[in-house]
Amino acid sequence: MQEFLQQIVSGIASGGIFASLALALVLIYNAMGLVNFAQGEMAMLATFIAFTLVDHGVSYWIAFPVTLVVAFAGGILVQRIVIRPVERAPILTLVIVTLGLATLVNGVAGFIFGYVPRSFPSPFSAQTVNLLGAFVSYRDLGVIGVSTVVLLLIYLLLQRTTIGLTMRAAAHHPEASRLLGVHVSWMLALGWGLASAVGAVSGIMVAPILLLEPNMMQTIIIYAFAAAVLGGIESPLGAVVGGLIVGVTVNLAGAYIPFVGGDLQLAVALAIIITVLVIKPNGLFGRPSVRRV
Amino acid sequence: MATTGSRIAAIAAVLMALAACGGSATPTAQTDVGITSTEILLGNTNALSGAAAAYGTISNAENAYFTYVNNNGGINGRHITLKILDDVYNPANTVPLTKQLVEQDKVFAMFSGLGTQTQTSVRDYLNGQKVPQLFVATGATTWGADYSKNTYTLGWQPPYQGESRIYAKDITTNHTSAKIGVLYQNDDYGQDYLKGLTDGLGSSASTMIVDKETYDVTAATPAAQLSKLKAAGADTLFLFTTPGFTIKSLATVTALHWEPAIYLNSVSNPQVYMGIAKKAGAALKNVTSVGYIKDPTDPQWDADAGMKLYKQAIANCTNCNVNDGFNIYGVAVAYTMVDVLKQAGSNMTRANVLNIAANQLNETNPFLLPGVVVKTTSSDHFPIMQEQVITWNGTGWTLQGTLINERGTLK
Numbered sequence: 001m002q003e004f005l006q007q008i009v010s011g012i013a014s015g016g017i018f019a020s021l022a023l024a025l026v027l028i029y030n031a032m033g034l035v036n037f038a039q040g041e042m043a044m045l046a047t048f049i050a051f052t053l054v055d056h057g058v059s060y061w062i063a064f065p066v067t068l069v070v071a072f073a074g075g076i077l078v079q080r081i082v083i084r085p086v087e088r089a090p091i092l093t094l095v096i097v098t099l100g101l102a103t104l105v106n107g108v109a110g111f112i113f114g115y116v117p118r119s120f121p122s123p124f125s126a127q128t129v130n131l132l133g134a135f136v137s138y139r140d141l142g143v144i145g146v147s148t149v150v151l152l153l154i155y156l157l158l159q160r161t162t163i164g165l166t167m168r169a170a171a172h173h174p175e176a177s178r179l180l181g182v183h184v185s186w187m188l189a190l191g192w193g194l195a196s197a198v199g200a201v202s203g204i205m206v207a208p209i210l211l212l213e214p215n216m217m218q219t220i221i222i223y224a225f226a227a228a229v230l231g232g233i234e235s236p237l238g239a240v241v242g243g244l245i246v247g248v249t250v251n252l253a254g255a256y257i258p259f260v261g262g263d264l265q266l267a268v269a270l271a272i273i274i275t276v277l278v279i280k281p282n283g284l285f286g287r288p289s290v291r292r293v
Numbered sequence: 294m295a296t297t298g299s300r301i302a303a304i305a306a307v308l309m310a311l312a313a314c315g316g317s318a319t320p321t322a323q324t325d326v327g328i329t330s331t332e333i334l335l336g337n338t339n340a341l342s343g344a345a346a347a348y349g350t351i352s353n354a355e356n357a358y359f360t361y362v363n364n365n366g367g368i369n370g371r372h373i374t375l376k377i378l379d380d381v382y383n384p385a386n387t388v389p390l391t392k393q394l395v396e397q398d399k400v401f402a403m404f405s406g407l408g409t410q411t412q413t414s415v416r417d418y419l420n421g422q423k424v425p426q427l428f429v430a431t432g433a434t435t436w437g438a439d440y441s442k443n444t445y446t447l448g449w450q451p452p453y454q455g456e457s458r459i460y461a462k463d464i465t466t467n468h469t470s471a472k473i474g475v476l477y478q479n480d481d482y483g484q485d486y487l488k489g490l491t492d493g494l495g496s497s498a499s500t501m502i503v504d505k506e507t508y509d510v511t512a513a514t515p516a517a518q519l520s521k522l523k524a525a526g527a528d529t530l531f532l533f534t535t536p537g538f539t540i541k542s543l544a545t546v547t548a549l550h551w552e553p554a555i556y557l558n559s560v561s562n563p564q565v566y567m568g569i570a571k572k573a574g575a576a577l578k579n580v581t582s583v584g585y586i587k588d589p590t591d592p593q594w595d596a597d598a599g600m601k602l603y604k605q606a607i608a609n610c611t612n613c614n615v616n617d618g619f620n621i622y623g624v625a626v627a628y629t630m631v632d633v634l635k636q637a638g639s640n641m642t643r644a645n646v647l648n649i650a651a652n653q654l655n656e657t658n659p660f661l662l663p664g665v666v667v668k669t670t671s672s673d674h675f676p677i678m679q680e681q682v683i684t685w686n687g688t689g690w691t692l693q694g695t696l697i698n699e700r701g702t703l704k
Contacts, residue, residue: 003524117537118569135550209513262518265511
């Protein structure tokens with residue numbers, strides 16, 4: 001029983017990691033109706049920026065916001081330079097471009113920083129709390145806590161501000177928005193910047209747990225996709241809930257389904273993606289897409 | 294006229310053939326493909342990018358040592374050129390890249406190719422082409438064990454099975470009531486270690502090992518597996534895991550409020566990783582491993598001549614971290630290569646170099662622990678078989694007891 005509880009608690013802890021990156025995926029989807037396969041790699045690179053600052057003696061609490069600003073600017077820059085030229089291309093072109101971007105960023109980070117895993121400071125202690133005999137560290141709780149705050153901020157931005165409304169409009173009805181005087185392209189750039197900043201928060205939060213190296217996010221992004229798809233790709237709340245469900249499911253499947261064991265956990269995440277897309281394409285919290293004819 | 298023309302053509306062809314011969318054959322010494330009067334060309338594949346790219350630095354360190362040797366006169370006037378290609382740790386790349394090095398670049402030998410699966414994938418090819426595959430950078434037991442079928446291939450570092458037999462010896466003499474839990478990577482590397490442990494424990498293996506867990510290299514953390522091992526009642530944990538997972542495992546063990554005796558495989562024990570594990574929250578209590586190379590971060594070697602030589606050689610590589618245990622590994626294996634080439638002297642043929650490497654090595658390597666002998670004979674093709682148990686003292690590894698010799702235990 002105690003082991004079962006520990007498996008659930010450990011699953012929630014990994015789920016927090018998936019959720020934090022899934023939030024960035026949700027944001028970019030809201031901004032441009034597309035997922036960015038380079039989201040994880042951009043988050044990793046941003047974390048390296050924070051690492052370099054801290055390594056040069058900059059205080060963590062200065063490095064953190066500076067990194068967010070740099071990531072925000074970087075996201076906009078990427079959208080302007082890399083995405084904009086193919087903005088009107090078929091969706092497959094955009095997917096390939098973001099995949100290429102992921103490979104590029106990974107390679108550049110490896111070239112500059114090397115592949116030796118590094119420790120990264122955390123504002124949360126590595127100490128653990130005892131929940132009925134199961135242990136969870138403050139770092140794991142911190143990831144979940146910060147993800148919740150980010151979730152609230154994204155919700156407020158998208159649902160309660162004009163700019164959020166404009167962003168969503170630009171993503172889903174670009175022609176109509178343009179007629180109403182919205183700078184659609186700049187709205188997309190803003191979405192890229194914000195998603196990049198949210199990704200940076202994720203990277204900085206999970207790096208103390210996953211260890212910082214260029215491949216840190218490479219597989220996390222797949223779990224994050226599973227989380228976002230399960231939650232309904234448009235919904236920030238869905239991303240967090242989806243992340244926690246994926247984390248727990250993957251852990252329990254690994255522990256108690258013999259043929260899954262430790263070896264096939266990623267397959268469980270992929271199975272979740274396929275199952276959701278087949279049975280309930282809008283996920284748990286997504287709205288069915290309505291098309292007027 | 295037609296006959297005169299063809300006669301001239303025939304003479305020209307003979308002259309050209311003679312000229313072509315003159316370039317490669319020096320009358321006084323024996324040479325082979327990849328050897329000129331000024332150069333020895335070696336080929337190497339390694340993971341310079343991708344998931345296993347932490348190993349990539351080994352090739353650069355090897356090159357740094359060759360540069361050091363070249364700057365000090367080379368080998369009988371020849372300098373060594375190491376051509377390094379990136380196989381991204383993927384056998385699908387290793388095969389064409391190795392063929393390229395052999396057939397286009399015409400290397401004399403392949404040296405220190407990295408990875409068990411990658412090097413296994415080109416073993417048949419290199420043996421078929423009669424190209425030496427020297428000192429592969431993997432501890433798989435097959436290199437020494439299957440030498441008779443692949444006489445052009447040779448390992449260098451201690452085989453994983455030999456290492457885990459040392460752990461088994463430690464358990465059966467000092468911890469007879471241990472309840473062992475094993476976390477291992479489910480591939481050749483992890484299974485090799487597990488086999489050595491199981492064989493070493495002998496008949497008590499089935500009772501002493503209470504649980505074995507594998508992990509997926511894509512998993513975020515090994516928390517699920519470690520929780521299971523803890524729940525199974527293990528009081529001794531074996532980590533047959535690569536560096537990244539080892540660090541996470543050490544931190545997770547502490548987070549689970551679990552205090553087993555921990556045995557750490559040598560692939561993952563460099564001091565720099567222990568430091569990262571500590572920062573990640575690992576208590577690092579009661580941790581045991583083995584070593585055979587001097588650790589660059591260990592102050593006991595500060596005045597050591599071998600360590601000074603290492604630091605001098607590694608300075609030839611601008612982006613090599615002097616404290617990275619992989620770099621001194623690279624310099625040490627390059628030292629053995631240079632040793633073999635020096636012994637070959639003027640008889641620089643593949644057959645002679647191979648014979649020295651596989652049957653006549655008897656080397657004291659300044660980068661290895663005092664007493665370790667790099668040795669091969671006509672009946673033993675495991676160059677390094679001595680290791681010493683080390684325990685973590687909070688800031689570094691402490692050598693325990695004396696060197697343990699496993700020579701002869703693996704066939």
